[in-house]
Amino acid sequence: MSFPIQLIIVFLAFISNEHKAIAQFVPPYSSVVAPVHKHTDAAKPLFSVQVMTTYVNLQYLHANFLIDLDAPFIWHDCILEWNSFPGSCPNNTLCTYPVSCEEYQCTDVRTTYSYQNPSCPPVNNDSTIPDWGYCTCPVNVVNPITGLCGQALLNYDEFTVNTSNGKNVFTGLYGAYPNAACAPSSSFESFPANVSGVMALSSSPYALPAYLYDPLKRIIALCLPSTLSAPGVLLYGNGPYNLLPRSDVDVRSFLSYTPLIKHPGSFGYYINVTSIVIKTRSVDIPKDTITKLSTTEPYTTLRADIYNAVVRRFLKVTLRIPPAKPVAPFSLCYSTSTNGTETSIKVPDIDFSLQDGTKWSISTTNSIKKITKDVACLAFVDGGASSEPAIVIGTFQFEDNFVVFDLENSTFGFSSSLLRKQTSCSNFNFTLTDSP
Missing domain, CATH: 2.40.70.10 (Acid Proteases)
Incomplete structure (x- = not known):
């Protein structure tokens, strides 16, 4: 074999190995x-x-x-x-x-x-x-x-x-x-x-x-x-995704998933809420209702017919909690003071039942908003009779919940309250380190 041909073969082998090395490279970040x-x-x-x-x-x-x-x-x-x-x-x-x-x-x-x-x-x-x-x-x-x-x-x-x-x-x-x-x-x-x-x-x-x-x-x-x-x-x-103090636990293990729904004329994200369950009793949602996920609305907004049904049910399961004068924009508020001493209140979860049978549980920390040391309110808002979308889930309900918008599979993942997992959204480790 002539020297020029040997040189060409060596060169092609070098190029081939270099391409393989590039193809096999895995960056240190995900x-x-x-x-x-x-x-x-x-x-x-x-x-x-x-x-x-x-x-x-x-x-x-x-x-x-x-x-x-x-x-x-x-x-x-x-x-x-x-x-x-x-x-x-x-x-x-x-x-x-x-x-x-x-x-x-x-x-x-x-x-x-x-x-x-x-x-x-x-x-x-x-x-x-x-x-x-x-x-x-x-x-x-x-x-x-x-x-x-x-x-x-x-x-x-x-x-x-x-x-x-x-x-x-x-x-x-x-x-x-x-x-x-x-x-x-x-x-x-x-x-x-x-x-x-x-x-x-x-x-x-x-x-x-x-x-x-x-x-x-x-x-x-x-x-x-x-x-x-x-x-x-x-x-x-x-x-x-890892949060302190349990940095060995992948937060994805806490997540449930539901399909993301496209809504004509919008680039936002929507899911299908089929009912709202409060202490085993269900508030039915009209079949064609869509639910929007928002980071600019502070509280979950419900169309008037859904809101009124939720408030009626919530009143029944919180009869033992003393009421308080409503504070705008909320209509259902409670007293958190007994003989001048501030007390905490605990209410049943509000469960959003979703497509495919999953449920997003809204715990007390995400359903009750502390207004003053004496008053706390149900952090849901009446959107009026013609509110569209009929349900908008706001940021108060997102706080200390880990959520994932999976655009690869068109699904929405949610953890419910991380506080129940002994962590929170403020527990990500932002300390800078060199790549491995």
Whole structure:
């Protein structure tokens, strides 16, 4: 065999082995991770996720974004620059590159993946960046706190998060490059302090999950904290998921699953609640009722007919608890004071019976809201006679529950209260460690 042929064979063997090595490479992380904070300084309790937005002076800047399961795309406080260069961006400002009105993303977002709100006016291409003359891409956005419509400019963005194996947070980073939108700072005046954006976690192809690729699985794990003092956690990717003090236990072992249901005209997440059971007695739910999962509504809202039936049943099983004057927005409240001494109350679980026979148990900590030292209320709200969807499960019912939106299998996983498992959403270990 001639030397050139031998050389070719050796070279092909080297290439083959290198491809095998690449194919066999398994990254040390199974997910990406970010802390979740609770806020009570706005019109209603809200939750934000913290991500890294830009690299300045050898360090990443961090920003907090409201978690929104419905939003079609991310939008936040930033400004656009056609030609960024060192020093061109004002101090304490995030600058990004604009999407032109002539690019396909502009038409796609406007026509198919935009906010559907009758209060939003039509958008046009008149907007330009000063001194450049190129058209930008205005898009409508809806404030999740006020419900008011505004405008933002579509951009090319960059977000960075830490990687994780579900138990540890690694120093290794993961970058995502979504088409987000820049809104003026005034758009966030109603937001909690230090929150300057909306993080879309919906099924839209312009929400954050659409920009997180292999090896990450399309699975959102969310654990909302009940306290302001310690964060909860957002993980995207496959498990395991571990919480202290039982770091050897995979939280997935606590989960039950039910199918996610698509709802026309929405990018949010829905499930099928077939009945609401309180101490073995069932409140039947009309057959075509759908249930929405929300991270922007603070309390579970029920259509009036369902709400009234739940309240009647709840009154019967809590007859021994002294009533108290209702406190808006709640209509059923209890006294938590006996002869001037504060006492705790315990009520029966409220079970959401779901498709395929699973049940999501709402325990006292997620059904009774402490208002003052003397008053606590049933944390369910009357949505009115024409409320649509008929059931919206809000964040108070999510607190210290580990939930999973499995977009791979179109299922929703839920743990019920982690407090019964001697842990909580504030028990994820965020201590940074090097990748193995």
